[in-house]
Amino acid sequence: MPLPRLIPCLDVAGGRVVKGVRFQGLRDVGDPVELGAAYSDGGADELVFLDISATVDAQVSAVDVAARVAEQVTIPFTFGGGIRSLEDATALLEAGADKIGVNSAALARPALIEELARSLGSQAVVVAIDTENGRVRSHAATRDAARDTLEWAKECEQRGAGELLVTSIDRDGTQDGYDLEQLAALRDAVSLPVIASGGAGNAGHIAAALAVSQAALLASILHENPARLVTLRDELRALGVELRDAA
């Protein structure tokens, strides 16, 4: 298996990185290119940009952000949020993104996963799954998607998804640790790489998640202190997690 991955997640709206609690009270925390480059320099293995604007008043399109990131950042990055069609996804990859992430659009129309995988290759298609108590939630986790998480994960795999980005809604933002039980069940249910999300509070949490999944998404734990990525990597190595030497 390739090395375990640490993936900082940046929420983007209107061309800026924003931060808020549950999509409320968003505030500007910087430029996506500058922050992305800083994380890359700090040893990030990949980046995820999540466009949470998805509204008509967005001044800057996701494609423009992806193009600017690609000019400065030389590690892989995923763009998610608001992708509804093969055309949306293709434009992001052509701008320089490596993967696209879909969530609610895939739940609404699962055949989208097949269309994306057939044209772009499975390795470019990440399906994001928001889960709570073993059930899938949609629309930024505001609605019950009426699906069992493990069944949906298997369906995504069958339809050609390349990776699953699984966020435990009840852990998200708590920094109380990942939902290891859910992650272990997913590991056994599918043979795709799984990116664990939701709950990272310290290096021990991340090491535990990386023991049952292939990558860990880092959001809240970095938002107040992006430089924490560097110390986290050292702490993880001290815990015996083998990470890439980014030099």
Place this chain on the structure above:
Amino acid sequence: MNVAIARYGAGNVRSVELAVQRLGATVTADLETADLAILPGVGSARSCMDGLGSSADVLRERHAAGRPILGICLGLQLALEESEEDGGVAGLGIVPGRAVRLRGERVPRIGWATVEPLAPPTAARSSGRAAAALPPSLPATGDAYWFAHSYAADSPATVATSEGHSAIVRHGSFTGVQFHPEKSGAAGARFLAQCLSRV
């Protein structure tokens, strides 16, 4: 230094273009005359092979003339005789072997991994016309590169592997890498710089 990148609908053209420009190369449109031709590749074998159109013959002639070509990821796989992807797709046939589905681990194989050269005897066998070949005078040992693939070459031209999978093939003036140097940070830039310095 002129570099031409085959454009046929592959997803990573822009990233490859940016990577070689960062290293001071000029990107041109002419696959035939450029100092280096790059066959990028992200997507599915069939749609990319279909999209290649007349560039296929240009690349075959370029290889026959011993002029350097670098294939990246699916670009490596397309250079082979065939791929088992999409129910079987004929490749350019400029490198012996076929692309086979990865087995026995999580697929797609996505992430950073190191690359190890094969023992010299095997490597030497495939380097018939080494004069115009790009590296591998391989990547510094220990460097990890970015991989994202579901298929890999099964080829006698393999000169380096990653976790047992073919990672670099070399046949005449063609060098193919299964990893993405354009997305492999500092290590990838060093590898591409080596490629550019040889042409």
